[in-house]
Amino acid sequence: MYQDNQDEDDKLKNDIEKFRNLLDEEVEGNHKSEYLSKCQQMSENIKKEIQKRIKKGDENQIMKLMKYYSQQNKRLQEMEYNNVDEDTSLLHDDHQVEVQLFQDNVTQRKQRLQNVHKSMETVKNIYEKIHEVATQQVDQMFTIEENYTYAENKTEKASQELIKAQQSLKTKIGYRIVIICILIVIVGLMFIK
Secondary structure, eight states: OHHHHHHHHHHHHHHHHHHHHHHHSOOOTTHHHHHHHHHHHHHHHHHHHHHHHHHHTOTTTTHHHHHHHHHHHHHHHHHHHHOSSOSSOOHHHHHHHHHHHHHHHHHHHHHHHHHHHHHHHHHHHHHHHHHHHHHHHHHHHHHHHHHHHHHHHHHHHHHHHHHHHHHHHHHHHHHHHHHHHHHHHHHHHHHHO
């Protein structure tokens, strides 16, 4: 793509150079009107090519060429202004061409900036949503940790209660065995007598 842009830059530069060479020619008499028409046509073609490049987004790369073209176009305007035989002056049209080129450039840049702004707003909204989700997840992590601690405490208390119940059961079984032994001894003493 860079090579394509370079080729287009070279072609545009060559066209502007041809335009400059055409302006350097000395023309006298009747051919002056035809000559100025030819110069005007070449200027229009270069202007169209510059506009195409601006629409493609290459305005930064062709700023020097636009300046060079503007200088040559100014020479054409001066030639037209000085041409007494010319019934209509193309000076105003050429100035409008230059103004239009730069207005197109400004409009394209403004649109790109608006697109970048919209993209940045979208990115900002995404980050805000990510922040909300992260905050919710942190809150959920704290809740899970609290629930885990609560369950751990309850499990520990339940374990202690089971140990107490087991000890109580062992104690009760021990008392029952002692009572049964005492009863067996008493019954055994009663039979022996």
